[in-house]
Amino acid sequence: MKQAIFKCNSSIERVKKDALDRIKIYNDLIQILVNKGFKITNENIEMVFSNPKEYVLDQLTNGTGVVINGIKVNVIKAFELLEIPHEIIKIVNELESTPMLYGFDRYTYENGSIVLTTAEVKRIEESATIFAETSEQLEVWNKLNEVASTLNSISNKLKFNNDLQFLSACFGFNSMGNNPNATFKTDPNIINRLK
Known part of the structure; x- marks a missing residue:
């Protein structure tokens, strides 16, 4: 494939x-x-x-x-x-x-x-095309596209000008550091931007 x-x-x-x-x-x-x-x-x-x-x-x-x-x-x-x-x-x-x-x-x-x-x-x-060569690669690609679409929608609603600020505010990237066991966590303070 x-x-x-x-x-x-x-x-x-x-x-x-x-x-x-x-x-x-x-x-x-x-x-x-x-x-x-x-x-x-x-x-x-x-x-x-x-x-x-x-x-x-x-x-x-x-x-x-x-x-x-x-x-x-x-x-x-x-x-x-x-x-x-x-x-x-x-x-x-x-x-x-x-x-x-x-x-x-x-x-x-x-x-x-x-x-x-x-x-x-x-x-x-x-030579200028990237291919998914396995079903797993294709599945991950499709899911990442879904995530990107969802994040873009949220970013537009929250009116962020900078993608990194948006991601940091939503998921607290600054607090994750280099911890290999860290997982994404939603920062509950993000909803305050909708007030």
Whole structure:
């Protein structure tokens, strides 16, 4: 049994926004490549960022690379030998200088953009969620919510501005000290606040 009892939506949205802001840099560069006729797929997207020269060379030579007299030329040399448009070289340099987008299992390439996978969105949401994993945890959580609701109702009637003052006045926390055997006791003087 696993049941969500609290989800911090602001944390979830912040982490998603940070991830999407990071991705935007890459999507802008990808769009330039796509506009220049380069094909980007889920299968080659990681190469675009991990080795942009190899990706460009692969695209320009239809996957054959550069072969001179039967000898395949390495990517860096081939990149130097080919007359590659300045705009493409500039994009490659930007891709090489942009911090690597790690964890490609967290991203997918869809409709011309890198997006978070469904699994990554779920991971983000679960990381900002507290779960009750046993029936005992769920029971305690539900009872604490009942107590909180009741205490809020009483606090509003007694017009306390400070939660600690309210709890101290109701239950005499100051007198409990560090006694491990102490129990909550209602202070009968609390009803005087209703006069």
